[in-house]
Amino acid sequence: MNVSFFNAGAVLFGVPDYVPALMSYVEAYGIALGFQHRLVAIDGSRKLARFQRILPDGTTTTVEHGFDMIHVVPPQTAPDFIKCSPLADSAGWVDVHAGTLRHTAFDNIWALGDAANTSNAKTAAAARKQAPIVAHNVLASLGLEHGTACYDGYGSCPLTVERGKIVLAEFLYGGKVSPTLPTWLINGTRPSRAAWMLKANVLPALYWEAMLKGREWLARPAISR
Numbered sequence: 001m002n003v004s005f006f007n008a009g010a011v012l013f014g015v016p017d018y019v020p021a022l023m024s025y026v027e028a029y030g031i032a033l034g035f036q037h038r039l040v041a042i043d044g045s046r047k048l049a050r051f052q053r054i055l056p057d058g059t060t061t062t063v064e065h066g067f068d069m070i071h072v073v074p075p076q077t078a079p080d081f082i083k084c085s086p087l088a089d090s091a092g093w094v095d096v097h098a099g100t101l102r103h104t105a106f107d108n109i110w111a112l113g114d115a116a117n118t119s120n121a122k123t124a125a126a127a128r129k130q131a132p133i134v135a136h137n138v139l140a141s142l143g144l145e146h147g148t149a150c151y152d153g154y155g156s157c158p159l160t161v162e163r164g165k166i167v168l169a170e171f172l173y174g175g176k177v178s179p180t181l182p183t184w185l186i187n188g189t190r191p192s193r194a195a196w197m198l199k200a201n202v203l204p205a206l207y208w209e210a211m212l213k214g215r216e217w218l219a220r221p222a223i224s225r
């Protein structure tokens with residue numbers, strides 16, 4: 001089977017430290033990479049996908065590729081009720097300060113998760129760290145807590161590269177690699193069985209029993225006084 005990967009962006013993954021591990025799988029699986037390809041139409045009956053391709057000189061051209069099976073990921077966007085509200089920035093996300101997560105124009109509004117315009121990877125792992133920060137800062141604004149909690153951009157992408165192995169990307173604002181566990185246990189820049197075990201056996205309990213019940217001591221934010 002011929003496998004192609006088309007991406008509207010210019011790189012395979014935004015944090016360079018994780019690219020070599022991912023590229024080794026691209027090569028092993030014989031995947032043809034195509035960057036700067038934006039999907040514009042699919043002809044289902046002829047099994048053809050049409051892309052607008054940006055050329056190195058900045059001009060665009062239209063190219064078509066056939067497929068047997070196609071997996072399409074739509075561009076990330078905020079829901080309309082946010083995008084069309086005064087809370088949104090020009091791209092449609094809730095406009096907050098990157099550290100405090102407080103709205104840039106409305107003092108009594110904070111935002112976290114995918115809808116916020118912070119530049120972290122939009123992941124549940126990020127929302128997990130952001131929730132206690134917003135909770136602290138809301139309480140502080142009500143005079144019930146002291147100091148300011150500050151979000152560092154932490155996000156995590158467990159990238160499944162084969163059955164039983166994961167590349168565990170964890171990074172902060174600016175693409176700074178930030179592993180939670182010591183690298184002798186899980187080196188996130190390499191595919192590992194330990195990362196798979198973490199995702200399959202540990203994280204579900206963390207999500208259901210700790211994070212969603214607000215009992216997540218590991219996600220406590222640093223407070224500046």
Ligand SMILES: Cc1cc2nc3c(=O)[nH]c(=O)nc-3n(C[C@H](O)[C@H](O)[C@H](O)COP(=O)(O)OP(=O)(O)OC[C@H]3O[C@@H](n4cnc5c(N)ncnc54)[C@H](O)[C@@H]3O)c2cc1C
Binds near residue numbers: 125
């Ligand atoms: C395929 C896939 C795999 C992923 N894998 C991972 C992973 O391995 N690790 C990880 O950390 N993250 C992962 N993510 C990302 C993660 O799911 C999101 O970052 C996370 O769910 C964001 O949480 P949120 O609460 O901000 O938004 P959401 O989970 O999108 O919640 C928003 C909620 O608002 C509701 N809503 C929308 N409009 C309205 C309205 N008008 N009124 C009321 N409610 C409304 C929606 O129905 C939804 O329930 C993955 C995402 C996808 C799509």
